[in-house]
Amino acid sequence: MTGLGRPPRRGHYHAVVVGGGAVGLSIAYQLAKRGITDVLVLDKDSLVKGATGRNGGGVRAQWTTEENILLAKRSLAAFRRFASETGHNIFLRQGGYLFLTRSEEQLARLREAAAFQSRHGVRTRLIGLPEAERLVPGLDTTGCVGASFNPDDAVVFPWPLVWGWKAAAERLGVEVATHVAVTGLRTSGGRVTHLETDQGAVACEWLVNACGAWSRQVAAMAGLRLPNKPERHEILVSEPLKPFLDPMLVDLSTGYYINQDMRGELVGGMGGDHRETMDWSSSLEFLRAFAKQTMRLLPRLGPVKVLRQWAGSYDVTPDAKPVLGIAEAGPANMVQASGFSGHGMMISPMVGTLMAQLVAGQRPEVDLRAFALERFERGEAKREGMVIG
């Protein structure tokens, strides 16, 4: 192929962001909004080809750790402003998230989580099965014991996040270069001085590592070891239907999730044996397993056709929370923003704000200690308990 690359125009930038997904572009946009416009975003491929282009679009505040709830709540508020701020429609639809459970033990945990969330201003409540059946037409609750529901949780179409943030950042002077691969990092005196790419070297004052499942490799170029592992997750989409499904429906016993996007398609995936691999091939096993769960929960969907399936990576950390900020063992001017464990897109607005505050020398408005890489060594990691898919 010829002429694909958009190589960097200059040899020096104040900040270089590696990774042009939702997280990287959100950071670049927030930097530009703070007056730091001498910014380059690098991506080794077409945009929207990594996890931002492959996820199910869920945006929720039902988490079990305070820091995740805080990031999610403020990100949801930013999603609500997104269209007016960037001019791009992300098809936000706040139909809520409904978590179904099949065991009393899990119901007790859900009750605890709902109480925890409502203490943090999230409108989560436990609901009975009749109410769940009202919220999800055609839902078969046989074998279920209860559910939790937050009416403010939402789904978006993730692709326009990239185009919106990219356009808004470019209007402010940020440069986005695609099809440029980082091949090495040059360090001196505990700082990154240059990125080496397949299209020449680029000097920088700040380096932000925000390239999802590839972040571990970029960190290693600076001698920094991240505990992140790429897990393969599968997902599918159905033919478009008239709107009928308001909430994102989750069955906690299988990690099954399904929602209806604004194009009318059903989008869904489920938990399972997710291999550590960057192989994104699709499997018949997933189609069958997902279809079986669909017939169990929503038998009326039997005649609805599956249109397309694909796979992508969760960049997973040991406690399912991201690694954010400057690592003590890494270069002093290298910011880590990775390890989102399947929920990077949904908190990307706030991650952008926090990382930009860090680079701009401002105090991040959320305490980053819970996201520090060092938490794993210090044994301070508190696992996020509500990861699905």
Next chain:
Amino acid sequence: MSRKTLLCRCEDITVDDCETAVADGYACFEDLKRFLGVGTGPCQGKACVQTAMRMLADLREIPLDDMDVMTFRPPVRPIPFAVLAAADADPRPEPERPGPTEGVGP
């Protein structure tokens, strides 16, 4: 063919949309798919991808053989959930078969 000719009927994409995208620097088919949504609708590209690839190659003034092809995803034809759920739990091994783009191009 006018600028208003529909290129992708599922996603309402016109020739003009395609030309604008190329002018904005979206040069390969993977870009076009993700920027415009061409090929992501109910036809899954069966009705539009070849035309879009030809147009992209012409706009970039490169041979069609040098264009990238988007990844075609399973299933080839839409399959109902009920059929998939009833599928044999232990199917015969899938036959060896060439990928969709093997044998295409130079």
